[in-house]
Amino acid sequence: MDSFWDFFWLLVWTFFFVFYLMVLFQIIGDLFRDKDLSGWWKALWVIFLIIFPFLAALIYLIARGKGMAERHAVAAQSAQAATDQYIKSVASQGSSPADQIASAKSLLDSGAITQQEFDQLKQKALAS
Secondary structure, rough: EEEEHHHHHHHHHHHHHHHHHHHHHHHHEEEOOOOOOHHHHHHHHHHHHHHHHHHHHHHHHHHHHHHHHHHHHHHHHHHHHHHHHHHHHHHOOOOOHHHHHHHHHHHHHHHHOOOHHHHHHHHHHHHH
């Protein structure tokens, strides 16, 4: 790198290259997520992406961009629903008062808490 501008243009081209790779992987992921498109059409799109990468990506985004956005939204909603279901299942498996008292007792036995702190934890567990 002889000058600042050489470094600057290296950064600019690197940015565009990484951007292109991200678009390319989004397109390939969308191709294989689409259940309506046959295997032959998927293969044709992949071949077209390899031979004419920029043109094929541009055509794909224009021709199938709306469906791509819809499939992405459905996948995001599905992931959100699965996350919410997992959080609910974990929250419903909260520890019982007996487990909380046993845990506090082990802390008392190890000397980590005092008898007064144990009594407070025990009262709190019994109150819930």
